[in-house]
Amino acid sequence: MEKIIRVNMADLSTRIEAVPAGWAGLGGRGLTSTIVAAEVPPTCHPLGPSNKLVFAPGLLTGTPAANSGRLSAGAKSPLTGTIKESNAGGTAAQMLARLGIKALIIEGIPKADAWYSLHVSMDGVTVQEETELVGKGNFAVIEALEARLGKKTGILTIGPAGELKMTAANISVKDPDSKIRSHGRGGLGAVMGSKKIKFISINDEGAPKVPIADPEKFRTASRAFAKALLDHPVSGEGLPTYGTNVLVNILHEAGGLPTKNFTAGQFDSHDKISGETLHETIVARGGKHKHGCHAGCIIQCSQVYHDKEGKYVTSGFEYETIWGLGADCCVDNLDDIARADNLMDDIGIDSIETAVMFGVAMEAGILPFGDGKGIIRLLEEEIAKGTALGRILGGGAGSVGKAYGVTRVPVVKNQGIPAYDPRSVKGIGITYATSTMGADHTAGYTIATNILNVGGFVDPLKKDGQVELSRNLQIATAAVDSTGMCIFVAFPALDIPECLPALIDMINARFGISLTGDDVTNLGKHILKVERQFNIEAGFTKEHDRLPEFFKSEPVAPHNAVWDFTDAEIDEFWNF
Amino acid sequence: MEITVKLFAMFRVGRFAAGTYKYREGITPADIAGELKIPEREVGIVLVNSRHAKLDHRLFEGDTLSLFPLVGGG
Numbered sequence: 001m002e003k004i005i006r007v008n009m010a011d012l013s014t015r016i017e018a019v020p021a022g023w024a025g026l027g028g029r030g031l032t033s034t035i036v037a038a039e040v041p042p043t044c045h046p047l048g049p050s051n052k053l054v055f056a057p058g059l060l061t062g063t064p065a066a067n068s069g070r071l072s073a074g075a076k077s078p079l080t081g082t083i084k085e086s087n088a089g090g091t092a093a094q095m096l097a098r099l100g101i102k103a104l105i106i107e108g109i110p111k112a113d114a115w116y117s118l119h120v121s122m123d124g125v126t127v128q129e130e131t132e133l134v135g136k137g138n139f140a141v142i143e144a145l146e147a148r149l150g151k152k153t154g155i156l157t158i159g160p161a162g163e164l165k166m167t168a169a170n171i172s173v174k175d176p177d178s179k180i181r182s183h184g185r186g187g188l189g190a191v192m193g194s195k196k197i198k199f200i201s202i203n204d205e206g207a208p209k210v211p212i213a214d215p216e217k218f219r220t221a222s223r224a225f226a227k228a229l230l231d232h233p234v235s236g237e238g239l240p241t242y243g244t245n246v247l248v249n250i251l252h253e254a255g256g257l258p259t260k261n262f263t264a265g266q267f268d269s270h271d272k273i274s275g276e277t278l279h280e281t282i283v284a285r286g287g288k289h290k291h292g293c294h295a296g297c298i299i300q301c302s303q304v305y306h307d308k309e310g311k312y313v314t315s316g317f318e319y320e321t322i323w324g325l326g327a328d329c330c331v332d333n334l335d336d337i338a339r340a341d342n343l344m345d346d347i348g349i350d351s352i353e354t355a356v357m358f359g360v361a362m363e364a365g366i367l368p369f370g371d372g373k374g375i376i377r378l379l380e381e382e383i384a385k386g387t388a389l390g391r392i393l394g395g396g397a398g399s400v401g402k403a404y405g406v407t408r409v410p411v412v413k414n415q416g417i418p419a420y421d422p423r424s425v426k427g428i429g430i431t432y433a434t435s436t437m438g439a440d441h442t443a444g445y446t447i448a449t450n451i452l453n454v455g456g457f458v459d460p461l462k463k464d465g466q467v468e469l470s471r472n473l474q475i476a477t478a479a480v481d482s483t484g485m486c487i488f489v490a491f492p493a494l495d496i497p498e499c500l501p502a503l504i505d506m507i508n509a510r511f512g513i514s515l516t517g518d519d520v521t522n523l524g525k526h527i528l529k530v531e532r533q534f535n536i537e538a539g540f541t542k543e544h545d546r547l548p549e550f551f552k553s554e555p556v557a558p559h560n561a562v563w564d565f566t567d568a569e570i571d572e573f574w575n576f
Numbered sequence: 577m578e579i580t581v582k583l584f585a586m587f588r589v590g591r592f593a594a595g596t597y598k599y600r601e602g603i604t605p606a607d608i609a610g611e612l613k614i615p616e617r618e619v620g621i622v623l624v625n626s627r628h629a630k631l632d633h634r635l636f637e638g639d640t641l642s643l644f645p646l647v648g649g650g
Contacts, residue, residue, distance in 0.1 A: 233646040244649030
């Protein structure tokens, strides 16, 4: 039987509850957002006792469905003040699903000045005081816990950034190689830190298989689904070979690669940090250009990056991080970017927010553009140590902009704008503006259709069709984020007609239900509206669905494009 | 006329990354892909001077043509 586990840190009590009927059909983002909206007062302080941190595996997580091992984390975000869902790979989601845990809800704040850990197993959940690992980086936590509890232990952990409640802090998830995946965006690591939880360990020994109501139907659907993933050129060949970083050269060529803190759309040294160069470097140094973030991933977009001596430097080395520290900070040395990526994993800080932040910090004069070694120094000496400067930097792009009086600060709802310039890729600007999460490319990835010719083509430089494109993608994404699926299943789903029905068939076979395509669309719409209602009650209005002023007034080369949507045009987004 | 041709991802394998070459008037991205033995169905994205274009787009002196297979990320 599936269950809800609650931990109240105020009195260190734990409770196992039956799943309420209204939550039974939900998973992942749909469930975390529903719980946060129902139980967290929207006006509460995100780091105070009223906020709750919720983890939920997706509807298909733990089943043999390909690419279904994502875990959603939700809370009110200390970075944006909005509702937040951030999902990640790693081993924890499948373990929680096998343990029958539909959601883990962490409430309250301890009275004592102490740190704690949670341990989840077939026996339920326990709370223990933790002393040994307080102050340690995430890699040391994983190493120590594997020695203490066994190699197979699932781990969710925060680094120094989360302990210090920095608003860019993430929650790290152990991956199949004992390295790190991240619930990156929105500062959820600070929420975990506010609850004084250093880590959550998971042991799924003795857990049964995830039950499937109609195994034969499930097998048929899951074969069709896997075939679609492998047949599509993006998920079947491009991503496993070049990783997400293949986008550097595409966005550069299309003039949408934000460069030097969003002052240009092309980076002269693009080929030094490109996916092609990354691939060659990895192969030459004996790293891995194919790697999955969770068992059952057949896309394998990730990679393992080695240094010149062939020693591990980092993994899960993504386009957004490489773009941000590369083009946006004008650093053209992949080794420096890789070292910084590994440090961000260890410190437990979002590599998108932090990369965007460094672009603003360079504009502020804290360090010069192009100073990769300076980035490493600031990560090690200031952020990891929580100095006064480190805390400003650890607050993200908006924090540095405020502290240093910078006006070119690429954020929406205080969350850093990722790797696509909204002036020259206009659909993604609508997503940044309207997403319930603050600026988030994954919320409605119009790059697929604006740039990559997936799901048709909508001209990135024109306004026509962008609001509808972003709306359709945000609705679909909210639904996909509830299944536990990797968002990259959207590439085949947009192009191969058998893909989405197979996904729905798997959900139906898993639960013995009969959802239709319309039901799934309605679920996506419902989730967005629940999230938006939370934000409205938290004090957000349509005037917050706007991009920073400089995007309107500063044309970006090479297209000399500006952000030219009227407020009324943006507000059409919510007309559904 | 001279056209700069840029190739990306697996299109570079056994070919080149970028170069400026002489072509006849009226040539199209499809023609150039054909000369490079890149099957049309494998061409995912065509950019001419940083703008999306179709395979039958007419190229002119000084244009930059970028050819990508269907790839993605995010």
